[in-house]
Amino acid sequence: xxxxxxxxxxxxxxxxxxxxxxxxxxxxxxxxxxxxxxxxxxxxxxxxxxxxxxxxxxxxxxxxxxxxxxxxxxxxxxxxxxxxxxxxxxxxxxxxxxxxxxxxxxxxxxxxxxxxxxxxxxxxxxxxxxxxxxxxxxxxxxxxxxxxxxxxxxxxxxxxxxxxxxxxxxxxxxxxxxxxxxxxxxxxxxxxxxxxxxxxxxxxxxxxxxxxxxxxxxxxxxxxxxxxxxxxxxxxxxxxxxxxxxxxxxxxxxxxxxxxxxxxxxxxxxxxxxxxxxxxxxxxxxxxxxxxxxxxxxxxxxxxxxxxxxxxxxxxxxxxxxxxxxxxxxxxxxxxxxxxxxxxxxxxxxxxxxxxxxxxxxxxxxxxxxxxxxxxxxxxxxxxxxxxxxxxxxxxxxxxxxxxxxxxxxxxxxxxxxxxxxxxxxxxxxxxxxxxxxxxxxxxxxxxxxxxxxxxxxxxxxxxxxxxxxxxxxxxxxxxxxxxxx
Amino acid sequence: xxxxxxxxxxxxxxxxxxxxxxxxxxxxxxxxxxxxxxxxxxxxxxxxxxxxxxxxxxxxxxxxxxxxxxxxxxxxxxxxxxxxxxxxxxxxxxxxxxxxxxxxxxxxxxxxxxxxxxxxxxxxxxxxxxxxxxxxxxxxxxxxxxxxxxxxxxxxxxxxxxxxxxxxxxxxxxxxxxxxxxxxxxxxxxxxxxxxxxxxxxxxxxx
Ligand code: SF4
Numbered sequence: 001x002x003x004x005x006x007x008x009x010x011x012x013x014x015x016x017x018x019x020x021x022x023x024x025x026x027x028x029x030x031x032x033x034x035x036x037x038x039x040x041x042x043x044x045x046x047x048x049x050x051x052x053x054x055x056x057x058x059x060x061x062x063x064x065x066x067x068x069x070x071x072x073x074x075x076x077x078x079x080x081x082x083x084x085x086x087x088x089x090x091x092x093x094x095x096x097x098x099x100x101x102x103x104x105x106x107x108x109x110x111x112x113x114x115x116x117x118x119x120x121x122x123x124x125x126x127x128x129x130x131x132x133x134x135x136x137x138x139x140x141x142x143x144x145x146x147x148x149x150x151x152x153x154x155x156x157x158x159x160x161x162x163x164x165x166x167x168x169x170x171x172x173x174x175x176x177x178x179x180x181x182x183x184x185x186x187x188x189x190x191x192x193x194x195x196x197x198x199x200x201x202x203x204x205x206x207x208x209x210x211x212x213x214x215x216x217x218x219x220x221x222x223x224x225x226x227x228x229x230x231x232x233x234x235x236x237x238x239x240x241x242x243x244x245x246x247x248x249x250x251x252x253x254x255x256x257x258x259x260x261x262x263x264x265x266x267x268x269x270x271x272x273x274x275x276x277x278x279x280x281x282x283x284x285x286x287x288x289x290x291x292x293x294x295x296x297x298x299x300x301x302x303x304x305x306x307x308x309x310x311x312x313x314x315x316x317x318x319x320x321x322x323x324x325x326x327x328x329x330x331x332x333x334x335x336x337x338x339x340x341x342x343x344x345x346x347x348x349x350x351x352x353x354x355x356x357x358x359x360x361x362x363x364x365x366x367x368x369x370x371x372x373x374x375x376x377x378x379x380x381x382x383x384x385x386x387x388x389x390x391x392x393x394x395x396x397x398x399x400x401x402x403x404x405x406x407x408x409x410x411x412x413x414x415x416x417x418x419x420x421x422x423x424x425x426x427x428x429x430x431x432x433x434x435x436x437x438x439x440x441x442x443x444x445x446x447x448x449x450x451x452x453x454x455x456x457x458x459x460x461x462x463x464x465x466x467x468x469x470x471x472x473x474x475x476x477x478x479x480x481x482x483x484x485x486x
Numbered sequence: 487x488x489x490x491x492x493x494x495x496x497x498x499x500x501x502x503x504x505x506x507x508x509x510x511x512x513x514x515x516x517x518x519x520x521x522x523x524x525x526x527x528x529x530x531x532x533x534x535x536x537x538x539x540x541x542x543x544x545x546x547x548x549x550x551x552x553x554x555x556x557x558x559x560x561x562x563x564x565x566x567x568x569x570x571x572x573x574x575x576x577x578x579x580x581x582x583x584x585x586x587x588x589x590x591x592x593x594x595x596x597x598x599x600x601x602x603x604x605x606x607x608x609x610x611x612x613x614x615x616x617x618x619x620x621x622x623x624x625x626x627x628x629x630x631x632x633x634x635x636x637x638x639x640x641x642x643x644x645x646x647x648x649x650x651x652x653x654x655x656x657x658x659x660x661x662x663x664x665x666x667x668x669x670x671x672x673x674x675x676x677x678x679x680x681x682x683x684x685x686x687x688x689x690x691x692x693x
Contacts (some may be wrong), residue, residue, distance in 0.1 A: 008496050051618040051675075065513040071511040078508045081497040094658065100490040112684075152681065153672035169672050176673050198673040200682050209682065214593045231659040236595070240630065240668040240683025247626045248592055258493065265657040269649040275614075283533060284612035284648075284665035287683060289626075297589070298625040299660055309493045317500035335508040461585075 005147035009103070010366040012309035017163075017366050018106040018311075020349015022060075028343040040175045045335045052386070053330060059277065068270045070390040073326035075264055077316060083261045084307060090231025094293025096303040107308045108139035111220065114304050115145050118251050120218045125176050126242045127151035128222025129167060129329055130255045130308060131223025132351040133367075136220070147220070148212055150241035153206050158222060159160040159186040165345025165353060166261035168331040170281050173344055176201065209241065219245035219300070223256040224328070225271055231266045233305070234290045236275060246289050252300035258307050259316075259325040264316055271328060278330035311364035320399045324360045326389045333383035333393060339376055342448040348373060355383035359396040366403050374400035507512075520644025521611075526610040526644050527693060533613025537666025538679045539687040546640075546692055547578075554581040555635055556688045557600055560634050568599040572628060574621025575602060579638055592627035600634035606645045609651035613663060615639065615689070616651060619660040626660055635684040637664070641693035 011018050020027060029077060031037055056062055076083055101116075115123055123140065125147050139145040149158045154170035157164050157377045160182040164170030171179065180196040185207050190231065194204055222238045233254060234240045262271070268290075276285040292444040294303050315325055324470035334354030345353035350370065358377055360372035374397050383393045413420035487495070491591045494603030516546050519526065531541045541559070556568060564585025570648040583601065585597070590617050595601075604622035615637050617623035629635055655661055680686065 006499055008500060040674075048671075048675045063513060064512075068513055068515060071509055075508045075511055076502070078506055080501070081494050083585075084497075085492070100488070100493050102489050102492055106489060150682075151672070152670050156672070169675060172675065179673060198676055198678045199680070201673055202670050206681055214596060229656065232657050237669045238668070239681035241681070243626065244589075244682055247630060250508070258497075269652045272652070273515075273612075273648050280671050282665075283536075284609075284614050284663070284679070285490065286537070286664065286666050286669045288661075288663040290657075290661035291659075295619060295660045298543070298619050299627075306672070307493070309496065311499045313493065313496035316497065317621050391501050395497060408600040441590075446656075482491075 006317050008313045008317050009311070010369075011104060011133075011364045012103050013110070013369070016133050016310070018133060018350045018361050020347075020371050021193075022025055022345070022349065024347055024349070024376045027347040027349060028376075029343040031347050032342060034344075035328075037173050038209070038342060040173055041341055042190045043175075043241050044169070044172050045341050046280060048281055048335045052278060053191045053281075055281055055283055065270055065273055066388055066390055068310065068327075069111060069231070069274050069388055070326065072262060072267050072270060074323070074387055077259070077260060077322055077325060078317065079256065079263075080261070083263055084227040087226055087231060087261050088313045089305075090228070090307050091233075091303075093219055094231050096293040096305055099304060099306045101306055101308045101310070103310045104134035106307070107306055107310065108136055108256060110306050110478055111136060111255065112139055112143045112145065114251075114253050115140065115218055116143065118218050118302075120145070120251075122146040122216070123220050123253075124148050124150050124212055124245050124249065125154075126218040126221040126245045127154050127170070128220070128221070128255060129351060130257050131220060132164065133257075134255070134310060135309065136276045140180075148209075148216075150213070150245060151237075152202060152239060152241075155205055155209070156182060163346055164351060166331060167352065167354070167356075169218055173346070189458055207445075208470060209244075213241075213248055216245070216249045218251045219255065220247040221252065221254045223254055223260050224275070225268060226256055226261045227262050227263075227265050227268065230292060232265060232268075232290050232292045234268065234288060236272075236285050238280065238286045240287055243287055243289055243475070246291065247299050247340060249300055251302040251304075251341075253304045253306065255306045255308060258309055258312050275328055275330055278328075278332040278388040280387070288336075310433050314366070315360070316365040318363065321363050321396050323358065323391050324356065324363055324393075324396060326391055327356050328359065328389055329356075330388055330390065331375070332386040336382040336386050337377075338380065338382070339378060343376070343474040348376065354395065355393045355397075356391070359393055359400065362400055368407060371377055371404055377394040487506055515649075516647055517649040519650065521646060523641065523644070526646055527641060529646075530608055530613060530639075530644055531691065534687075534689055537669075537687075539613075539666050539689055541689045541691055542552065543691045543693065549576075549690060550581055551577040551636060552690050553638065556636055556690065557581065557634070560590060560686045560688060563621040570595065570598040570601050570628065570632060572601075572603040572622055572624030574624075575604060575626065575638075579604075584632060584649040587624055587628055590634055592625070593631075595627050596631040601628050601632045602636045602638065603629055604638050604640075606661075606688040607651050607654040608639045609646075609648055609692065610644055611647045613664050614648075614651065614665045616655055617662045617664065618655055621681055626662055629662060629664070629674055630683055633684055634669075634688070635664075636688045636690060638690045638692060641691070654665065668687055
């Protein structure tokens with residue numbers, strides 16, 4: 001059963017950042033030509049892959065934690081309505097106010113209204129995927145409210161008038177020299193002798209934001225986990241910018257996708273082990289804040305929680321794609337993906353890039369609005385292997401490809417990305433690689449359409465897009481050997 | 487229909503009439519620790535040092551001088567009045583001349599150079615200190631704004647893993663889990679210590 005069939009609305013067009021201007025292969029063509037971008041990404045993702053592998057490897061019960069994480073998420077989705085109602089009750093009982101938003105527009109209106117009610121014309125923000133997804137900064141700006149991003153990477157993106165390209169490290173595509181250049185150009189009063197040493201750059205950000213934190217009256221955050229049973233909300237971070245926002249202002253507005261709820265406080269013992277090791281490759285991130293409603297004399301005295309659907313219920317309706325909602329946004333799947341490593345995050349056109357983006361964005365928007373994304377993968381399965389909540393991304397990709405094919409009339413021009421699939425399937429080298437990784441077996445066994453039905457009629461017609469999703473031969477092979485040891 | 491009713495109705499539609507039974511959650515991961523307490527203290531020390539925190543061990547009678555020495559090392563010459571204490575800090579932990587948090591507006595805590603607090607629980611395996619907003623730990627801004635944070639941990643507060651640690655805290659308290667000094671990995675995914683939170687973390691382990 002799909003959400004479209006049941007009439008459940010997907011995320012509306014014209015607001016937020018779930019759809020790109022161009023198809024994945026078109027956008028990827030540009031990034032593949034950008035040698036600097038590819039070098040930056042290759043360097044950064046190799047670093048994080050090594051760190052993750054080391055700290056995951058030292059946990060003897062990782063498999064048990066992963067299975068528990070998966071099961072908790074599946075159990076949550078199976079009773080999502082009950083858990084949200086419980087969460088609302090607990091937050092309200094402890095002095096918070098809960099708001100519900102059907103979609104991005106409604107969420108933006110609610111937040112704008114809440115900020116306006118405080119009389120503030122600026123807010124400080126903690127990095128939040130949900131607020132990026134709904135385009136909150138733009139909505140606030142249109143209402144004359146300045147939104148200051150405070151996460152270092154978000155700050156780099158905001159000052160550089162750029163777009164985020166990674167879930168965890170939105171500025172992963174920038175190297176230290178480029179970051180230095182952005183800071184020198186855009187930070188008022190920055191030391192002209194600023195070097196590109198990461199520590200110096202971090203200090204420049206500290207100095208730049210300090211005064212903003214101290215004067216802020218309103219903060220906006222996202223949430224990593226919201227506990228239904230107790231009303232406890234949590235933000236997992238590293239720099240302390242999150243703590244500044246969650247602690248100092250008078251008013252805190254937290255925006256969360258409805259899938260972020262977990263049933264019990266005990267469930268955090270699983271996720272607070274899975275998340276840090278999978279995302280930054282640390283045993284624990286420097287700071288995790290947990291708060292429940294309002295605490296007199298400690299932190300914001302006014303607290304609002306905005307629960308946002310924006311297409312999530314449409315995802316929930318599809319049993320074959322629902323588990324994309326289990327994602328805890330660790331970004332491990334991005335860091336191991338050979339396609340992401342070469343194409344970069346911008347090519348996905350959505351705030352959710354990489355393997356998870358390829359399955360989540362098309363489901364949130366309806367597959368017709370992100371038709372090329374389910375093809376932005378070689379189905380190698382690396383994303384599934386590293387996912388701390390065991391989301392079977394390759395199977396969902398195949399499922400979405402099937403949906404897309406079904407939605408297409410045979411006579412209409414195929415989507416550009418559809419040709420990209422034919423590229424992979426008709427390139428002998430990739431074909432062999434896919435077979436070796438058993439990706440082909442997965443593809444043949446799980447997808448509803450059999451292989452010939454998936455291929456567009458002129459299967460050999462791959463020349464035009466040959467260099468696009470097909471990564472350059474040498475580096476692809478090298479990456480493959482590195483990741484899979486063969 | 488209100489947005490609340492509509493979102494809930496959508497969820498009910500999505501899940502369908504005949505809801506699948508909720509899958510069982512098997513918790514066969516580790517929830518206890520077989521290591522000796524002495525080993526756990528060593529693990530905690532190792533993890534904290536890995537985060538570039540400083541760990542000093544002392545006996546219960548030496549807490550105040552150890553805290554004072556730690557502050558001296560971290561800050562060099564300083565006035566004791568630049569050091570602010572959690573209001574519930576035991577009298578014999580307090581370095582002479584330091585001042586208790588007097589409840590001034592939170593942002594004014596930025597005027598202090600250092601803070602001394604206790605903790606609610608410490609998790610050895612991840613090198614994590616949990617502060618719970620109690621008088622011993624102080625309000626959240628106290629362990630955030632001054633640039634140097636000294637946390638005093640008593641040996642019996644140290645547990646093995648995350649499940650044991652979370653089992654000891656009140657879920658509705660304002661909790662802060664601290665694992666090392668403030669840090670970022672945002673530049674080329676390399677960890678750099680010291681951004682907005684305290685750049686120096688000193689743990690005094692009392693046993
Ligand atoms: S899909 Fe899994 S691996 Fe990817 S970001 Fe989400 S939780 Fe992490």
